[in-house]
Amino acid sequence: MSIEKTEDSNFEPLIVAFCCNWCSYAGADLAGTSRLSYPANVKIIRVPCSCRVNPMFILRAFQRGADGVIICGCHPGDCHYSTGNYYARRRMTLLFSMLDYLGIERGRTRVEWVSAAEGVKFSTVMNEFSKTIHELGENKKLRDLRCKEFLD
Amino acid sequence: MQRIFGLIKDRVGALLADGTVDRVIGWEKGEFLYDHTPAIFNAEDDLVDLVYDGFCASNLSKYLIDESKKDGKILALLKPCDTYNFNQLIKEHRINRDNVYVLGIECRGMLDIDKIRALGIKGIEKVEEQGDELYIQTIYGDKTCKRNEVLLEKCINCKGKEHVAYDELVTSGEDIPQVESNRFEDVEKLEAMTSDERFAFWRGELSKCIRCNACRNVCPICSCVECVFDNKDSVVASKANTDEFEENLFHIIRAFHVAGRCTDCGECSRVCPQGIPLHLLNRKIIKDINEFYGEYQAGQDTNSLGPLTDFTKEDVEPSIITEKGGEK
Numbered sequence: 001m002s003i004e005k006t007e008d009s010n011f012e013p014l015i016v017a018f019c020c021n022w023c024s025y026a027g028a029d030l031a032g033t034s035r036l037s038y039p040a041n042v043k044i045i046r047v048p049c050s051c052r053v054n055p056m057f058i059l060r061a062f063q064r065g066a067d068g069v070i071i072c073g074c075h076p077g078d079c080h081y082s083t084g085n086y087y088a089r090r091r092m093t094l095l096f097s098m099l100d101y102l103g104i105e106r107g108r109t110r111v112e113w114v115s116a117a118e119g120v121k122f123s124t125v126m127n128e129f130s131k132t133i134h135e136l137g138e139n140k141k142l143r144d145l146r147c148k149e150f151l152d
Numbered sequence: 153m154q155r156i157f158g159l160i161k162d163r164v165g166a167l168l169a170d171g172t173v174d175r176v177i178g179w180e181k182g183e184f185l186y187d188h189t190p191a192i193f194n195a196e197d198d199l200v201d202l203v204y205d206g207f208c209a210s211n212l213s214k215y216l217i218d219e220s221k222k223d224g225k226i227l228a229l230l231k232p233c234d235t236y237n238f239n240q241l242i243k244e245h246r247i248n249r250d251n252v253y254v255l256g257i258e259c260r261g262m263l264d265i266d267k268i269r270a271l272g273i274k275g276i277e278k279v280e281e282q283g284d285e286l287y288i289q290t291i292y293g294d295k296t297c298k299r300n301e302v303l304l305e306k307c308i309n310c311k312g313k314e315h316v317a318y319d320e321l322v323t324s325g326e327d328i329p330q331v332e333s334n335r336f337e338d339v340e341k342l343e344a345m346t347s348d349e350r351f352a353f354w355r356g357e358l359s360k361c362i363r364c365n366a367c368r369n370v371c372p373i374c375s376c377v378e379c380v381f382d383n384k385d386s387v388v389a390s391k392a393n394t395d396e397f398e399e400n401l402f403h404i405i406r407a408f409h410v411a412g413r414c415t416d417c418g419e420c421s422r423v424c425p426q427g428i429p430l431h432l433l434n435r436k437i438i439k440d441i442n443e444f445y446g447e448y449q450a451g452q453d454t455n456s457l458g459p460l461t462d463f464t465k466e467d468v469e470p471s472i473i474t475e476k477g478g479e480k
Contacts, residue, residue, distance in 0.1 A: 096473040100476070
Protein backbone atom coordinates (compact mmCIF):
# COMPACT_ATOMS: atom_id res chain seq x y z
CA MET A 1 0.00 0.00 0.00
CA SER A 2 2.91 2.33 -0.46
CA ILE A 3 2.30 5.53 -2.35
CA GLU A 4 5.83 5.31 -3.65
CA LYS A 5 4.96 4.09 -7.09
CA THR A 6 7.34 3.83 -9.96
CA GLU A 7 6.77 5.80 -13.13
CA ASP A 8 7.46 2.87 -15.42
CA SER A 9 4.99 0.72 -17.28
CA ASN A 10 4.71 -1.58 -14.25
CA PHE A 11 2.49 1.02 -12.59
CA GLU A 12 -0.01 -0.76 -10.38
CA PRO A 13 -2.88 1.50 -9.34
CA LEU A 14 -4.44 1.54 -5.93
CA ILE A 15 -8.19 1.45 -6.19
CA VAL A 16 -10.55 1.97 -3.27
CA ALA A 17 -14.03 0.48 -3.61
CA PHE A 18 -16.72 1.52 -1.15
CA CYS A 19 -19.24 -1.33 -1.21
CA CYS A 20 -22.59 -1.31 0.53
CA ASN A 21 -23.04 -4.15 2.96
CA TRP A 22 -26.32 -5.41 1.56
CA CYS A 23 -25.77 -5.60 -2.20
CA SER A 24 -22.33 -4.85 -3.57
CA TYR A 25 -20.32 -6.42 -0.77
CA ALA A 26 -22.37 -9.58 -1.20
CA GLY A 27 -21.86 -9.21 -4.96
CA ALA A 28 -18.10 -9.15 -4.40
CA ASP A 29 -18.48 -12.22 -2.23
CA LEU A 30 -20.39 -13.97 -5.00
CA ALA A 31 -17.70 -13.03 -7.49
CA GLY A 32 -15.22 -14.70 -5.16
CA THR A 33 -17.20 -17.88 -4.57
CA SER A 34 -17.92 -18.11 -8.30
CA ARG A 35 -14.14 -18.00 -8.90
CA LEU A 36 -14.43 -14.85 -11.02
CA SER A 37 -11.30 -12.77 -11.00
CA TYR A 38 -10.98 -9.07 -10.35
CA PRO A 39 -7.77 -7.06 -9.91
CA ALA A 40 -5.99 -7.50 -6.62
CA ASN A 41 -5.32 -3.78 -6.33
CA VAL A 42 -9.01 -3.11 -5.65
CA LYS A 43 -9.30 -2.59 -1.89
CA ILE A 44 -12.85 -2.98 -0.68
CA ILE A 45 -14.16 -0.93 2.22
CA ARG A 46 -17.51 -2.13 3.51
CA VAL A 47 -20.04 0.56 4.34
CA PRO A 48 -23.61 0.09 5.63
CA CYS A 49 -25.07 1.93 2.64
CA SER A 50 -23.73 3.87 -0.34
CA CYS A 51 -25.28 6.88 1.37
CA ARG A 52 -22.76 6.46 4.19
CA VAL A 53 -19.97 7.58 1.88
CA ASN A 54 -19.10 11.09 2.89
CA PRO A 55 -17.41 13.22 0.17
CA MET A 56 -14.57 13.53 2.65
CA PHE A 57 -13.98 9.73 2.47
CA ILE A 58 -13.36 9.97 -1.24
CA LEU A 59 -11.04 12.94 -0.99
CA ARG A 60 -9.22 11.33 1.91
CA ALA A 61 -8.70 8.17 -0.13
CA PHE A 62 -7.13 10.24 -2.92
CA GLN A 63 -5.10 12.17 -0.38
CA ARG A 64 -3.60 8.98 1.01
CA GLY A 65 -2.57 7.63 -2.32
CA ALA A 66 -5.56 6.08 -4.08
CA ASP A 67 -5.56 6.41 -7.87
CA GLY A 68 -9.24 5.67 -8.31
CA VAL A 69 -12.31 5.53 -6.09
CA ILE A 70 -15.45 3.58 -6.94
CA ILE A 71 -18.67 3.56 -4.96
CA CYS A 72 -20.93 0.52 -5.31
CA GLY A 73 -24.43 0.28 -3.92
CA CYS A 74 -27.78 -1.40 -4.40
CA HIS A 75 -29.67 -0.58 -7.57
CA PRO A 76 -31.91 2.48 -7.16
CA GLY A 77 -35.16 1.24 -5.67
CA ASP A 78 -33.50 -1.74 -3.95
CA CYS A 79 -31.81 0.05 -1.06
CA HIS A 80 -31.93 -1.89 2.21
CA TYR A 81 -32.87 1.38 3.87
CA SER A 82 -35.37 2.20 1.10
CA THR A 83 -33.92 5.50 -0.11
CA GLY A 84 -30.24 5.76 0.85
CA ASN A 85 -28.83 5.27 -2.62
CA TYR A 86 -31.12 7.95 -4.10
CA TYR A 87 -29.44 10.51 -1.82
CA ALA A 88 -26.02 9.07 -2.58
CA ARG A 89 -26.74 9.42 -6.29
CA ARG A 90 -27.39 13.16 -6.05
CA ARG A 91 -24.46 13.72 -3.72
CA MET A 92 -21.99 11.84 -5.90
CA THR A 93 -23.19 13.52 -9.10
CA LEU A 94 -22.50 16.92 -7.58
CA LEU A 95 -19.18 15.86 -6.05
CA PHE A 96 -17.88 14.32 -9.27
CA SER A 97 -18.91 17.41 -11.18
CA MET A 98 -17.06 19.51 -8.62
CA LEU A 99 -13.89 17.41 -8.95
CA ASP A 100 -14.12 17.71 -12.71
CA TYR A 101 -14.49 21.49 -12.30
CA LEU A 102 -11.29 21.57 -10.28
CA GLY A 103 -9.47 19.78 -13.04
CA ILE A 104 -9.29 16.28 -11.57
CA GLU A 105 -9.59 13.58 -14.28
CA ARG A 106 -13.20 12.49 -14.28
CA GLY A 107 -12.38 8.83 -14.93
CA ARG A 108 -10.92 8.49 -11.43
CA THR A 109 -14.29 8.37 -9.77
CA ARG A 110 -17.22 6.14 -10.55
CA VAL A 111 -20.52 4.93 -9.14
CA GLU A 112 -21.92 1.50 -10.01
CA TRP A 113 -25.04 -0.25 -8.82
CA VAL A 114 -24.24 -3.92 -8.17
CA SER A 115 -26.76 -6.27 -6.59
CA ALA A 116 -25.95 -9.31 -4.43
CA ALA A 117 -26.72 -11.55 -7.40
CA GLU A 118 -24.40 -9.73 -9.80
CA GLY A 119 -21.04 -11.37 -9.15
CA VAL A 120 -20.25 -11.23 -12.84
CA LYS A 121 -21.07 -7.53 -13.02
CA PHE A 122 -18.85 -6.84 -10.02
CA SER A 123 -15.93 -8.59 -11.62
CA THR A 124 -16.49 -6.88 -15.00
CA VAL A 125 -16.84 -3.44 -13.45
CA MET A 126 -13.66 -3.81 -11.39
CA ASN A 127 -11.68 -5.06 -14.37
CA GLU A 128 -12.94 -2.17 -16.49
CA PHE A 129 -12.29 0.41 -13.81
CA SER A 130 -8.80 -0.91 -13.17
CA LYS A 131 -8.10 -0.64 -16.89
CA THR A 132 -9.31 2.98 -16.96
CA ILE A 133 -7.09 3.87 -13.99
CA HIS A 134 -4.14 2.13 -15.62
CA GLU A 135 -4.63 4.37 -18.64
CA LEU A 136 -5.01 7.51 -16.53
CA GLY A 137 -1.87 6.70 -14.60
CA GLU A 138 -0.87 7.84 -11.17
CA ASN A 139 -3.01 10.28 -9.24
CA LYS A 140 -0.79 13.29 -8.79
CA LYS A 141 -3.31 16.06 -8.46
CA LEU A 142 -4.99 15.08 -5.23
CA ARG A 143 -2.26 13.61 -3.14
CA ASP A 144 -0.86 14.81 0.10
CA LEU A 145 2.83 14.05 0.26
CA ARG A 146 2.78 14.34 4.03
CA CYS A 147 0.71 11.18 4.12
CA LYS A 148 3.76 9.27 3.04
CA GLU A 149 4.75 9.25 6.71
CA PHE A 150 1.52 7.46 7.62
CA LEU A 151 2.05 4.77 5.07
CA ASP A 152 5.74 4.01 5.42
CA MET B 153 -28.80 56.95 0.43
CA GLN B 154 -28.92 59.79 2.97
CA ARG B 155 -32.67 59.82 2.73
CA ILE B 156 -33.13 56.10 3.24
CA PHE B 157 -30.66 56.23 6.16
CA GLY B 158 -32.78 58.95 7.78
CA LEU B 159 -35.94 56.86 7.36
CA ILE B 160 -34.25 53.77 8.81
CA LYS B 161 -32.83 55.63 11.78
CA ASP B 162 -36.17 57.24 12.63
CA ARG B 163 -38.00 53.94 12.45
CA VAL B 164 -35.36 52.07 14.50
CA GLY B 165 -35.45 54.83 17.10
CA ALA B 166 -39.25 54.66 17.33
CA LEU B 167 -39.29 50.87 17.69
CA LEU B 168 -36.66 51.02 20.45
CA ALA B 169 -38.50 53.82 22.21
CA ASP B 170 -41.92 52.14 22.24
CA GLY B 171 -40.44 48.86 23.53
CA THR B 172 -41.25 46.73 20.48
CA VAL B 173 -37.61 45.68 20.40
CA ASP B 174 -34.90 45.64 23.08
CA ARG B 175 -31.80 45.67 20.93
CA VAL B 176 -30.80 46.50 17.39
CA ILE B 177 -28.18 44.89 15.21
CA GLY B 178 -26.86 47.20 12.53
CA TRP B 179 -23.56 48.68 11.42
CA GLU B 180 -21.24 51.22 12.99
CA LYS B 181 -18.22 53.06 11.62
CA GLY B 182 -15.05 51.03 11.45
CA GLU B 183 -11.49 52.26 11.42
CA PHE B 184 -11.70 53.25 7.77
CA LEU B 185 -14.61 54.79 5.93
CA TYR B 186 -15.20 51.60 3.97
CA ASP B 187 -15.16 48.99 6.72
CA HIS B 188 -18.41 49.44 8.59
CA THR B 189 -18.73 46.63 11.11
CA PRO B 190 -21.75 44.91 12.62
CA ALA B 191 -22.74 46.34 15.98
CA ILE B 192 -25.43 45.96 18.63
CA PHE B 193 -27.26 49.05 19.86
CA ASN B 194 -29.02 48.77 23.21
CA ALA B 195 -30.60 52.20 23.56
CA GLU B 196 -31.97 55.01 21.44
CA ASP B 197 -29.05 57.24 22.45
CA ASP B 198 -26.55 54.74 21.06
CA LEU B 199 -28.03 55.12 17.60
CA VAL B 200 -25.79 58.13 16.89
CA ASP B 201 -23.20 55.52 15.87
CA LEU B 202 -25.52 53.71 13.46
CA VAL B 203 -24.53 53.99 9.80
CA TYR B 204 -26.03 52.79 6.55
CA ASP B 205 -24.41 53.50 3.22
CA GLY B 206 -22.67 51.72 0.37
CA PHE B 207 -20.15 50.07 2.65
CA CYS B 208 -22.57 48.08 4.80
CA ALA B 209 -22.10 44.87 2.84
CA SER B 210 -21.70 42.53 5.80
CA ASN B 211 -24.60 40.15 6.16
CA LEU B 212 -26.14 40.36 9.63
CA SER B 213 -28.24 37.20 9.49
CA LYS B 214 -25.53 34.92 10.88
CA TYR B 215 -25.29 36.96 14.08
CA LEU B 216 -28.95 36.22 14.74
CA ILE B 217 -28.15 32.57 15.49
CA ASP B 218 -26.70 33.68 18.82
CA GLU B 219 -28.58 36.91 19.27
CA SER B 220 -32.05 35.38 18.84
CA LYS B 221 -31.35 32.97 21.70
CA LYS B 222 -30.81 35.77 24.19
CA ASP B 223 -33.60 37.38 26.20
CA GLY B 224 -35.60 40.12 24.58
CA LYS B 225 -36.36 40.95 21.01
CA ILE B 226 -33.70 42.05 18.57
CA LEU B 227 -34.29 44.22 15.54
CA ALA B 228 -32.23 43.18 12.54
CA LEU B 229 -31.54 45.45 9.61
CA LEU B 230 -31.61 43.10 6.66
CA LYS B 231 -30.98 43.92 3.04
CA PRO B 232 -32.90 41.90 0.43
CA CYS B 233 -30.08 39.37 -0.11
CA ASP B 234 -29.60 38.93 3.65
CA THR B 235 -33.20 37.80 4.03
CA TYR B 236 -32.48 34.70 1.92
CA ASN B 237 -29.91 33.60 4.47
CA PHE B 238 -32.30 34.50 7.25
CA ASN B 239 -34.96 32.24 5.70
CA GLN B 240 -32.50 29.40 5.22
CA LEU B 241 -31.44 29.60 8.87
CA ILE B 242 -35.10 29.61 9.95
CA LYS B 243 -35.61 26.49 7.85
CA GLU B 244 -32.69 24.81 9.61
CA HIS B 245 -34.07 25.83 13.03
CA ARG B 246 -31.05 27.93 13.83
CA ILE B 247 -32.82 31.22 14.51
CA ASN B 248 -35.60 31.76 17.02
CA ARG B 249 -37.97 33.74 14.79
CA ASP B 250 -40.07 34.97 17.73
CA ASN B 251 -37.14 36.94 19.10
CA VAL B 252 -36.34 38.74 15.88
CA TYR B 253 -37.97 41.78 14.34
CA VAL B 254 -36.81 42.04 10.75
CA LEU B 255 -36.67 45.54 9.38
CA GLY B 256 -36.22 45.03 5.67
CA ILE B 257 -34.18 47.90 4.28
CA GLU B 258 -33.74 49.14 0.77
CA CYS B 259 -30.42 48.47 -0.90
CA ARG B 260 -28.97 50.00 -4.06
CA GLY B 261 -26.04 47.60 -4.14
CA MET B 262 -22.91 47.77 -2.05
CA LEU B 263 -19.63 49.31 -3.15
CA ASP B 264 -16.28 47.66 -3.66
CA ILE B 265 -13.47 49.85 -2.39
CA ASP B 266 -10.95 47.92 -4.48
CA LYS B 267 -12.85 48.73 -7.66
CA ILE B 268 -12.95 52.41 -6.71
CA ARG B 269 -9.19 52.34 -6.16
CA ALA B 270 -8.71 50.50 -9.43
CA LEU B 271 -10.21 53.52 -11.19
CA GLY B 272 -7.21 55.46 -9.96
CA ILE B 273 -9.07 57.14 -7.12
CA LYS B 274 -6.67 57.06 -4.19
CA GLY B 275 -6.41 58.81 -0.84
CA ILE B 276 -10.15 58.66 -0.30
CA GLU B 277 -11.46 60.83 2.51
CA LYS B 278 -15.18 60.80 1.95
CA VAL B 279 -17.66 59.11 -0.37
CA GLU B 280 -21.02 60.72 -1.00
CA GLU B 281 -23.78 59.02 -2.92
CA GLN B 282 -26.26 60.96 -4.98
CA GLY B 283 -28.46 58.75 -7.06
CA ASP B 284 -26.27 56.83 -9.46
CA GLU B 285 -23.24 59.08 -9.01
CA LEU B 286 -20.53 58.87 -6.38
CA TYR B 287 -18.81 62.09 -5.29
CA ILE B 288 -15.51 61.19 -3.74
CA GLN B 289 -13.34 63.59 -1.79
CA THR B 290 -9.71 62.60 -1.91
CA ILE B 291 -6.51 64.22 -0.74
CA TYR B 292 -5.83 64.89 -4.43
CA GLY B 293 -9.12 66.69 -5.03
CA ASP B 294 -12.70 65.72 -5.82
CA LYS B 295 -13.50 62.80 -8.10
CA THR B 296 -16.69 61.27 -9.38
CA CYS B 297 -17.62 57.87 -10.70
CA LYS B 298 -20.71 55.90 -11.61
CA ARG B 299 -22.13 53.77 -8.83
CA ASN B 300 -22.78 50.80 -11.11
CA GLU B 301 -19.12 50.61 -12.10
CA VAL B 302 -17.89 49.96 -8.61
CA LEU B 303 -20.48 47.54 -7.25
CA LEU B 304 -19.38 44.43 -5.38
CA GLU B 305 -19.43 41.24 -7.44
CA LYS B 306 -22.27 39.91 -5.32
CA CYS B 307 -24.33 43.02 -6.02
CA ILE B 308 -23.76 42.95 -9.78
CA ASN B 309 -25.33 39.48 -9.70
CA CYS B 310 -28.03 40.50 -7.23
CA LYS B 311 -30.93 38.10 -6.94
CA GLY B 312 -33.37 41.00 -7.04
CA LYS B 313 -34.40 43.73 -4.72
CA GLU B 314 -37.27 41.90 -3.08
CA HIS B 315 -37.17 40.92 0.58
CA VAL B 316 -38.29 37.34 1.17
CA ALA B 317 -38.76 37.74 4.92
CA TYR B 318 -39.58 40.85 6.94
CA ASP B 319 -41.82 42.27 9.62
CA GLU B 320 -41.68 45.75 8.19
CA LEU B 321 -40.10 47.37 5.17
CA VAL B 322 -38.38 50.72 4.88
CA THR B 323 -38.13 51.99 1.32
CA SER B 324 -37.60 55.36 -0.23
CA GLY B 325 -39.94 54.62 -3.12
CA GLU B 326 -37.23 55.55 -5.63
CA ASP B 327 -36.42 53.36 -8.61
CA ILE B 328 -33.40 51.14 -8.12
CA PRO B 329 -31.38 50.62 -11.31
CA GLN B 330 -30.63 46.95 -12.06
CA VAL B 331 -27.42 45.78 -13.64
CA GLU B 332 -27.73 43.28 -16.48
CA SER B 333 -25.68 40.20 -15.69
CA ASN B 334 -25.36 36.46 -16.12
CA ARG B 335 -24.15 35.08 -12.84
CA PHE B 336 -22.95 31.83 -14.38
CA GLU B 337 -20.79 33.55 -16.98
CA ASP B 338 -17.50 32.90 -15.17
CA VAL B 339 -18.47 29.32 -14.34
CA GLU B 340 -19.21 28.68 -18.01
CA LYS B 341 -15.84 30.12 -18.99
CA LEU B 342 -14.12 27.69 -16.66
CA GLU B 343 -16.21 24.77 -17.89
CA ALA B 344 -15.11 25.51 -21.41
CA MET B 345 -11.45 25.08 -20.48
CA THR B 346 -9.61 21.78 -20.60
CA SER B 347 -9.16 19.79 -17.46
CA ASP B 348 -5.51 20.76 -17.12
CA GLU B 349 -6.28 24.44 -17.64
CA ARG B 350 -8.92 24.26 -14.92
CA PHE B 351 -6.49 22.52 -12.60
CA ALA B 352 -3.90 25.20 -13.27
CA PHE B 353 -6.48 27.95 -12.71
CA TRP B 354 -7.60 26.56 -9.37
CA ARG B 355 -4.05 25.80 -8.25
CA GLY B 356 -3.18 29.39 -9.00
CA GLU B 357 -6.14 30.68 -7.03
CA LEU B 358 -6.23 28.22 -4.16
CA SER B 359 -2.51 28.29 -3.52
CA LYS B 360 -3.03 31.87 -2.35
CA CYS B 361 -5.16 30.57 0.51
CA ILE B 362 -3.70 31.34 3.94
CA ARG B 363 -6.29 29.26 5.82
CA CYS B 364 -7.51 32.24 7.78
CA ASN B 365 -10.95 30.60 7.75
CA ALA B 366 -12.62 33.94 7.01
CA CYS B 367 -14.74 32.34 4.27
CA ARG B 368 -15.92 29.67 6.66
CA ASN B 369 -16.56 32.04 9.53
CA VAL B 370 -18.42 34.69 7.56
CA CYS B 371 -20.67 32.27 5.68
CA PRO B 372 -24.17 32.58 7.12
CA ILE B 373 -24.96 29.00 6.12
CA CYS B 374 -21.68 27.39 7.22
CA SER B 375 -22.62 27.65 10.89
CA CYS B 376 -22.06 24.28 12.56
CA VAL B 377 -21.10 24.67 16.20
CA GLU B 378 -18.29 22.18 15.73
CA CYS B 379 -16.61 22.16 12.35
CA VAL B 380 -14.95 19.20 10.69
CA PHE B 381 -11.93 21.41 10.08
CA ASP B 382 -11.51 22.05 13.80
CA ASN B 383 -10.72 18.40 14.39
CA LYS B 384 -7.12 18.37 15.57
CA ASP B 385 -6.67 14.77 14.50
CA SER B 386 -7.46 15.53 10.90
CA VAL B 387 -4.59 16.57 8.70
CA VAL B 388 -6.58 19.59 7.61
CA ALA B 389 -6.41 21.59 10.83
CA SER B 390 -2.96 23.06 10.25
CA LYS B 391 -2.72 26.79 10.65
CA ALA B 392 -1.06 27.20 7.30
CA ASN B 393 -0.95 24.94 4.30
CA THR B 394 1.96 22.68 3.86
CA ASP B 395 0.69 20.86 0.84
CA GLU B 396 -1.36 21.79 -2.17
CA PHE B 397 -3.81 19.01 -1.48
CA GLU B 398 -4.98 20.65 1.69
CA GLU B 399 -6.11 23.82 -0.04
CA ASN B 400 -8.08 21.84 -2.56
CA LEU B 401 -9.61 19.58 0.05
CA PHE B 402 -10.55 22.46 2.33
CA HIS B 403 -12.28 24.40 -0.41
CA ILE B 404 -14.04 21.43 -2.01
CA ILE B 405 -15.43 20.35 1.34
CA ARG B 406 -16.31 23.90 2.37
CA ALA B 407 -18.29 24.39 -0.81
CA PHE B 408 -19.84 20.95 -0.57
CA HIS B 409 -21.02 21.43 3.01
CA VAL B 410 -23.20 24.31 1.88
CA ALA B 411 -24.36 22.59 -1.33
CA GLY B 412 -28.06 23.11 -1.83
CA ARG B 413 -28.12 25.57 1.06
CA CYS B 414 -25.88 28.30 -0.31
CA THR B 415 -27.97 31.32 -1.25
CA ASP B 416 -25.12 32.75 -3.38
CA CYS B 417 -24.73 35.75 -1.08
CA GLY B 418 -21.09 36.09 -2.12
CA GLU B 419 -19.75 36.87 1.33
CA CYS B 420 -16.98 34.26 1.03
CA SER B 421 -15.33 36.03 -1.89
CA ARG B 422 -15.91 39.46 -0.41
CA VAL B 423 -14.04 38.72 2.81
CA CYS B 424 -11.23 36.67 1.29
CA PRO B 425 -8.05 38.65 2.07
CA GLN B 426 -6.34 36.92 -0.84
CA GLY B 427 -9.04 37.70 -3.38
CA ILE B 428 -9.80 34.08 -4.26
CA PRO B 429 -13.06 33.86 -6.26
CA LEU B 430 -14.59 31.33 -3.87
CA HIS B 431 -18.12 32.06 -5.03
CA LEU B 432 -17.24 30.28 -8.30
CA LEU B 433 -17.10 26.98 -6.41
CA ASN B 434 -20.51 27.51 -4.84
CA ARG B 435 -21.98 28.78 -8.07
CA LYS B 436 -20.84 25.68 -9.91
CA ILE B 437 -22.85 23.57 -7.46
CA ILE B 438 -25.85 25.87 -7.82
CA LYS B 439 -25.58 25.64 -11.60
CA ASP B 440 -25.40 21.84 -11.47
CA ILE B 441 -28.38 21.67 -9.14
CA ASN B 442 -30.39 23.90 -11.47
CA GLU B 443 -29.44 21.79 -14.47
CA PHE B 444 -29.92 18.35 -12.96
CA TYR B 445 -32.69 18.81 -10.41
CA GLY B 446 -34.56 21.91 -11.54
CA GLU B 447 -34.21 25.57 -10.62
CA TYR B 448 -33.71 26.02 -6.91
CA GLN B 449 -33.01 29.11 -4.88
CA ALA B 450 -32.01 28.40 -1.29
CA GLY B 451 -33.71 30.70 1.19
CA GLN B 452 -36.62 31.52 -1.09
CA ASP B 453 -38.96 29.91 1.44
CA THR B 454 -38.78 28.21 4.81
CA ASN B 455 -40.40 24.86 4.07
CA SER B 456 -39.17 23.35 0.79
CA LEU B 457 -36.82 20.36 0.80
CA GLY B 458 -33.27 21.21 -0.26
CA PRO B 459 -31.93 19.49 -3.38
CA LEU B 460 -29.62 17.23 -1.38
CA THR B 461 -32.27 16.22 1.14
CA ASP B 462 -34.65 15.25 -1.62
CA PHE B 463 -34.61 12.92 -4.64
CA THR B 464 -36.68 11.61 -7.49
CA LYS B 465 -36.53 8.14 -8.93
CA GLU B 466 -35.62 9.60 -12.31
CA ASP B 467 -32.52 11.52 -11.17
CA VAL B 468 -29.52 11.51 -13.48
CA GLU B 469 -26.80 8.96 -12.77
CA PRO B 470 -23.32 10.15 -11.70
CA SER B 471 -22.06 8.63 -14.95
CA ILE B 472 -23.38 11.80 -16.65
CA ILE B 473 -20.18 13.38 -15.31
CA THR B 474 -17.73 10.49 -15.37
CA GLU B 475 -18.60 9.42 -18.88
CA LYS B 476 -18.86 12.92 -20.31
CA GLY B 477 -17.24 13.14 -23.71
CA GLY B 478 -14.20 15.20 -24.54
CA GLU B 479 -10.79 15.04 -22.96
CA LYS B 480 -10.53 13.19 -19.65
